[in-house]
Amino acid sequence: MFKIVNSILGTFSTDLAIDLGTANTCVYVKGKGIVLSEPSVVAVRRDVRDGKKVLAVGSDAKRMLGRTPGNIVAVRPMKDGVIADFEVAEAMLRHFICRVHNSRKLVRPRIIVAVPSGITQVEKRAVRESAQSAGAREVYLIEEPMAAAIGANLPITEPTSNMVVDIGGGTTEVAVISLSGIVYSRSVKVGGDKMDEAIIHHVKRKYNMLIGESTAEMIKMKIGSAYPLTEEIEMEIKGRNLVSGIPQHITITSEEIRKSLSEQVDSIVQAVKLALEQTPPELAADIVDRGIVLTGGGALLRGLDALLREATDLPITVVDEPLSTVVLGAGKVLENLDVLKEVTID
Numbered sequence: 001m002f003k004i005v006n007s008i009l010g011t012f013s014t015d016l017a018i019d020l021g022t023a024n025t026c027v028y029v030k031g032k033g034i035v036l037s038e039p040s041v042v043a044v045r046r047d048v049r050d051g052k053k054v055l056a057v058g059s060d061a062k063r064m065l066g067r068t069p070g071n072i073v074a075v076r077p078m079k080d081g082v083i084a085d086f087e088v089a090e091a092m093l094r095h096f097i098c099r100v101h102n103s104r105k106l107v108r109p110r111i112i113v114a115v116p117s118g119i120t121q122v123e124k125r126a127v128r129e130s131a132q133s134a135g136a137r138e139v140y141l142i143e144e145p146m147a148a149a150i151g152a153n154l155p156i157t158e159p160t161s162n163m164v165v166d167i168g169g170g171t172t173e174v175a176v177i178s179l180s181g182i183v184y185s186r187s188v189k190v191g192g193d194k195m196d197e198a199i200i201h202h203v204k205r206k207y208n209m210l211i212g213e214s215t216a217e218m219i220k221m222k223i224g225s226a227y228p229l230t231e232e233i234e235m236e237i238k239g240r241n242l243v244s245g246i247p248q249h250i251t252i253t254s255e256e257i258r259k260s261l262s263e264q265v266d267s268i269v270q271a272v273k274l275a276l277e278q279t280p281p282e283l284a285a286d287i288v289d290r291g292i293v294l295t296g297g298g299a300l301l302r303g304l305d306a307l308l309r310e311a312t313d314l315p316i317t318v319v320d321e322p323l324s325t326v327v328l329g330a331g332k333v334l335e336n337l338d339v340l341k342e343v344t345i346d
């Protein structure tokens with residue numbers, strides 16, 4: 001009986017692949033492709049009797065970051081690539097699953113979730129339980145670099161090495177993959193968020209001006225860089241003067257923003273160099289020919305590829321859609337469940 005019910009549920013359910021990221025959550029529906037990409041932000045009201053009430057999720061909630069009255073908080077449930085607020089992460093997952101299923105209640109999908117490499121057992125359990133409480137029937141986990149490599153169409157099943165660097169919001173993952181397995185991986189807690197913090201710190205120190213997370217992220221995307229630009233650029237920004245308390249605007253340059261990001265950028269370069277040093281010689285030889293593939297939103301930082309090319313003397317390629325490579329890879333695995341056993345983790 002259980003088997004019959006399960007198989008009926010299976011026919012009605014839509015299996016999902018989810019990249020539960022620090023900055024963005026992306027959802028892939030089997031047979032359909034990527035159907036959702038939203039910031040991993042939830043706005044909650046804290047003054048309700050039974051604890052918290054979810055007011056908005058995704059971009060609606062992100063617009064509220066730093067703009068909420070006292071009883072409303074915009075929370076980012078993921079930190080450094082893992083769940084920091086279990087309750088809110090679960091509410092966010094539930095919301096996204098309902099949205100892609102058009103709120104059909106009966107559906108209990110199989111879900112494959114991309115997680116950072118080097119995630120602890122406790123963190124894995126948190127992700128699994130969160131997905132199960134949000135309605136998943138079965139939960140599989142795949143390491144982000146593996147999903148990224150599959151999403152980037154690298155020949156992961158062959159006995160040749162593929163080096164992938166996934167620069168996300170919370171972590172940067174460097175991995176060498178060969179024969180469907182991760183030969184080397186290293187995850188450092190450096191990514192887009194730390195870059196935004198560095199910009200906030202720089203503006204505060206140099207101009208005595210306070211800016212919010214969203215403004216810092218916008219500055220990074222518009223004029224941030226890792227390598228000198230052929231034509232340096234400027235940007236006008238607004239914030240609050242820390243001394244007078246009055247809102248003001250100033251003009252900042254791409255050079256000063258590059259300098260403020262240098263510590264984070266250098267950590268990424270060092271992580272790549274360490275991975276190259278620790279890769280077995282045969283596989284290192286492959287990397288010389290095939291180069292390194294950059295993915296994740298951080299790969300869009302201007303000139304990061306040029307800087308890595310200079311630092312390593314290797315060919316560097318940025319994938320076409322860095323923000324969706326991981327979910328695309330997890331989705332491909334979902335479409336082909338035979339591969340699933342080989343590349344998912346316990």
Ligand SMILES: Nc1ncnc2c1ncn2[C@@H]1O[C@H](COP(=O)(O)OP(=O)(O)OP(=O)(O)O)[C@@H](O)[C@H]1O
Binds near residue numbers: 081169170224298323
């Ligand atoms: N053009 C750009 N230049 C620099 N950074 C960018 C750009 N576009 C997006 N980003 C940054 O990329 C990050 C989001 O990338 P991504 O969605 O790959 O991360 P994530 O999967 O949410 O994080 P993690 O893998 O750490 O959990 C954000 O910090 C965002 O600011």
